[in-house]
Amino acid sequence: MLDAMIDWLQGLGRKALSIFERLGRAHLFLWRVMTGLPQAFARPGLVVAQLYSVGVLSMVIIVVSGLTVGMVLGLQMYNTLSDFGSEESLGQVVALTLVRELGPVVAALLFSGRAGSALTAEIGLMKATEQLAGMEMMAVDPLKRVVVPRFVAGFIAMPLLAAIFSAVGVMGGYFVGVGLLGVDGGSFWSTMQSRVDWHEDVLNGIIKSVAFGFVATWIAVFEGFDALPTSEGVSRATTRTVVHTALAVLGLDFILTALMFGVD
Amino acid sequence: MQQTRMVEIAVGFFMACGFAALFVLAMKVSNIASIGDNDGYAITADFDNIGGLKVRAPVTIGGVRIGRVINIGFDEHTYQAIVTLKIENQYQKLPTDSTASIFTAGLLGEQYVSLEPGGADTYLKDGDRVKLTQSALVMEQLIGRFLFQKASEGNEK
Numbered sequence: 001m002l003d004a005m006i007d008w009l010q011g012l013g014r015k016a017l018s019i020f021e022r023l024g025r026a027h028l029f030l031w032r033v034m035t036g037l038p039q040a041f042a043r044p045g046l047v048v049a050q051l052y053s054v055g056v057l058s059m060v061i062i063v064v065s066g067l068t069v070g071m072v073l074g075l076q077m078y079n080t081l082s083d084f085g086s087e088e089s090l091g092q093v094v095a096l097t098l099v100r101e102l103g104p105v106v107a108a109l110l111f112s113g114r115a116g117s118a119l120t121a122e123i124g125l126m127k128a129t130e131q132l133a134g135m136e137m138m139a140v141d142p143l144k145r146v147v148v149p150r151f152v153a154g155f156i157a158m159p160l161l162a163a164i165f166s167a168v169g170v171m172g173g174y175f176v177g178v179g180l181l182g183v184d185g186g187s188f189w190s191t192m193q194s195r196v197d198w199h200e201d202v203l204n205g206i207i208k209s210v211a212f213g214f215v216a217t218w219i220a221v222f223e224g225f226d227a228l229p230t231s232e233g234v235s236r237a238t239t240r241t242v243v244h245t246a247l248a249v250l251g252l253d254f255i256l257t258a259l260m261f262g263v264d
Numbered sequence: 265m266q267q268t269r270m271v272e273i274a275v276g277f278f279m280a281c282g283f284a285a286l287f288v289l290a291m292k293v294s295n296i297a298s299i300g301d302n303d304g305y306a307i308t309a310d311f312d313n314i315g316g317l318k319v320r321a322p323v324t325i326g327g328v329r330i331g332r333v334i335n336i337g338f339d340e341h342t343y344q345a346i347v348t349l350k351i352e353n354q355y356q357k358l359p360t361d362s363t364a365s366i367f368t369a370g371l372l373g374e375q376y377v378s379l380e381p382g383g384a385d386t387y388l389k390d391g392d393r394v395k396l397t398q399s400a401l402v403m404e405q406l407i408g409r410f411l412f413q414k415a416s417e418g419n420e421k
Contacts, residue, residue, distance in 0.1 A: 048271065052271045160278070160285070163282055163289060164281055164282055166285070168285070170293055189292070193292075196294045197294060198295060
């Protein structure tokens, strides 16, 4: 009985220690990436190539989901708002929802699914096929050559993707609200502009998306770099990237929202 | 070489889209276009009760927005709320005996300051105080007064 309990305690302790160990490795890794950042400016070509695979290739899914989310928001909010006879505030509701929350959060989730998983799989596979070790043999630091450009590209791409998501979403809301449901176009924009504040709403949304971009790319490149160099290890790391990014983004979103909008 | 060129063009397109989206959010969605109207002159008005008036609420004359509330303070000596209004520079001819009232837009809408022009020949300048003010109507006070009146009517019968 006592033995079983001590075994259980040991298992718990081992799990906790391994979690802390991973957290520590992740932070050391982040520190090494940060010190390698000047390298990205020395070879901007690498960053541009990564921006293509992280940013440009994510654009289709971001634009399509932004449009549909905006359209659905317009439709749903119209039905509720028309109960109160205030369909004109549709623009303000759609814009605030997108700019404050949905834009950064959904863009970050899509980003981790589309680009983060690809980053992890790519780096993990490079590790599994010993390309990273090969680079080290040639005295090329794989961290600076492989990880830093991807990190910088993700960090740049994410806020832009979130902005595209929000802007396209507002267009979708406009299309449904004004085009299909007959809300007055002038009041759609005027209620939006009177209520959406550049600093309070738009800038805070951008700050959120920058934070999410940082976390999402960090998790993606770390999981790839830390993956077990086997096919199973890479597949697990890819799954972990998506799951951990989703959890981190949602948790961080609550904290940031509380900091930004919770206290007046 | 051609490959690199295509990639760079695509990345350029992506960056341009991102910045265009930011621009749309700034200019079309948010109120940054009206932030520039900071130039104006400030006048103050003391109210007994400002109700739910907030900073950045509009200031109107006859329903037309001519400025906004930039500060709400409290005077410890008179126990009145001091509301600072910033009036846009193009509206210079507000008579000194204008009345400032706090109204509500719609039944549940936001509160705003309405100026009622007086007949004086002199005009309000920067730093002037509007002397005639009318406080916000607080719903609870109205209902309380109404109930009190009803009750006293009942007593008379």
